[in-house]
Each structure stands twice: as structure tokens, then as C-alpha cells.
Amino acid sequence: MTRYDDLFDETTPTDSVFADKGALDPLAKPDKIIARDEQERQLATILNGVHEGYLPTTVSIYGPPGTGKTTTTRLVCREFADRTEQVAVEYVNLKECRTLFSAANEILLEVSGERKKAYEGLDGVFASLWEALTEYPEYTILLLDEIDQLAQDSNYDPNDFFYRLLRGEGRLKRGISLSTFLISNELLEVDLRLDSRVQSAMSDEQIFFPPYTEQQLAKLTMPRFRRAFRDCEKILSVKVYSHGLRQAAMRWGDARKTLTLFRHAGETANERELDTITRDCIEVNLEQTDKTATLERITQLPLQHFFVLISITAWTNRRTGEIVQPVTMSQVEDSYAKQSLPDEDSIGVRAMRDIVTDLETMGLIETWIDSRGSDGRVKQVETAFDPEWVKDARPQYIEQSEHLEHPSESE
């Protein structure tokens, strides 16, 4: 027997609570959309505009994570295009695009199968995009997912990108009918601080996806749980199931996290060699699920946002070593300065305050103003999650900043 024979033997599931764990994979495409009737109807009404010769330039699809924005929008648009010859739909996820140029290139790749070199700039990419779209049916719907990941970069401003996409000369000259559905967590004009020129080029069609209620999560998850768990009614009692759903609805209203919570709970039951999922299996995984999801978001932040998070969580209690929360804005500024970042990595106080506002918009921190009598008004800041988790995100940033590998003594 090799070491691996032992390892695989030890980890082979025996008496697993799962029959088909894949049913809990949030990445698996569901066969049908559940509990989003209103949003499906809004989408269908907008799409049916084609029969009256009109599609809005933009449709903003927004709401918190895991509320079915992508799944619902893709499916309804695809079903519509399958039934309507004049319509083509393209989907592009911009999550991995670090620059506005790469985002434009990603769209071009989807539409034409080619990319442009950096020296051709945004103008070059858009010129080819309009060229390629002339071959498309009368109406093209471009679904741009995670568009809130776009940020100012050293070459372009999001306003340049959007203005070219919505009002570009090549587009107007060729009379291309392109409708861009912008999928994001926040309304874009707020999130990306788009200027009035771009805002006026956007239509005011908006579809909001609110967090799921407990009843909606029940409808959405039950068919999957029946497939996922062996003898579901026995393994997952109504009491435990309801407790998990109530917590999931109260904390997140997020279908993805809810599926993950119950998958983890099943794994805990297996590890503990239980033949049912207990309330405790849910409890231990509630915090873990929160932590995993939060770390995923933190590790996707730009480096400067992470430096600011470090500054917010840098004050510790001398006696207990615990991170002090909340801290004042001037404490945050102090600890940012104490990090002694090299010049090329360092930003001014004003830019730092903008990042604090960004972090608040993303729901990662909370701020409020305290009135301190003669000392005036003081802005307080604290993380919306356990501040210790910032340390766990650190290894992910080391590649981007040597400074994080060898932090200064004073930090």
C-alpha cells in the first residue's frame, strides 16, 4: 500500500449523507428559474420592444450577490433570441479584466473572435467592434456581467469606455442597434461616478433583484436538496432545514451562499460520522460561509483598497492584542502613514478617503459620524466582518507588493 492508497481509503465516503453533491454546486446551470417571475416579466417586456422597433441603449440589472441576476438575464435573453431572428445575444463577464482596454478587447473577442494589440488603443478596439457588428442581426444585446469591476486605470477613465460604447462615432455612422445590459451589484452611475455626458446616453431602464426571502430560498433550494441528499426528509429534518434557511435569508438572501452552506453542513455531518445533518452542522458553517465569501471579495480588491483595509484594522489593544474597532478616520490616516509604503505605492489623504467611501459602498466597512462636544464631529470606521480576516487575505497580495512580505517595523 502506498501513502496515497491510505489517503484515498481514509477519505472515501462511507455512509455519506450525499446522493448527488453536484446538485448543490452553485456554478451548475439550473434547468429553470425559480422565484423571479417579476424580473422575468420586466425583461420580457423590454425585449418585446423589438416588435415595436425599439430596444433601450442600456438596461441596468442590479442587486446584491447571488440574487439570480446573471442566471435569469442570460436565460430569458437566450430564450427570446431563439424565438426572434432579428436578435443576437452575446454574454461577456468582465470580472478578470484589469484594465478598460482589456474589457473592450474581451467584448471584441466575443463578437469577432479576435483581439487587438495594446498600441491600437480603445479607438482601435471599438472600430473593429462596430465593423464586426455590421454582420450581426438587426438588434444585438450585449450582456456585460460584473461591470462594476471596471475602474479607473492609468490609461483610460470608465467614462471614456462607456461613452465610446454607447455613443461611439462608428456605431452612430453605421446605425448599429446595440442594447447593453449592465449587470452589477450597485447602480453603475453611483458606483463608477459616471459623468452627466455618459448618464444622458444611458436609458433609465432598471431591473432590481432584491435579496431572496426565506420562502423564495425554500422554493429555490428544495428541489436541489431532494437530489443532493440521500433520503432527504430523513437526513435533513424540517427543523434544521428551516433554521438554516432562516439564517441564510436573514444574513445574505443569496442563493449561492445558501447552497454552499448546506453543502458544507452535509460535509460536516460526514466528517462527524452522523447520519443526519444537525443544527450544529449548520451553525459551525454559518461563520465559515461568511468568511469564505468575504475573503473572496477582499482578495479581489485593488491593492490600494487592501492597504486601506490594513490601516483600518491596524490598531490593537496592548493588553489583549485584539484589533480595536471602531477607529477614527484620523487613526486610519495615521496607520496608513505608518505603513511607510514606497512612494510609488503611496496615495494622498484625499484618494484614501475616496477608497474608504468605495469600501463602504461595497458593504465591507461601515462609517458614521460621532459628535464629540468641543472636539467637533469625528468620523468612525469599522469593518462589517471580523477584522482578523484581513490577515488571512494578506498572502494573496504578496505577489503584488513586496512591501507586504516585509512590512515595516512600525506597522
Ligand SMILES: Nc1ncnc2c1ncn2[C@@H]1O[C@H](COP(=O)(O)OP(=O)(O)OP(=O)(O)O)[C@@H](O)[C@H]1O
Ligand atoms: N432564481 C433562481 N432560480 C434558480 N437558480 C438560481 C436562481 N437564482 C440563483 N440561482 C442559483 O444561484 C447561482 C448564483 O446566481 P447568479 O449568478 O445568477 O446570481 P447573481 O445575482 O448574478 O450573483 P453575482 O452578483 O454574485 O454575480 C446560480 O448559478 C444558480 O445556481
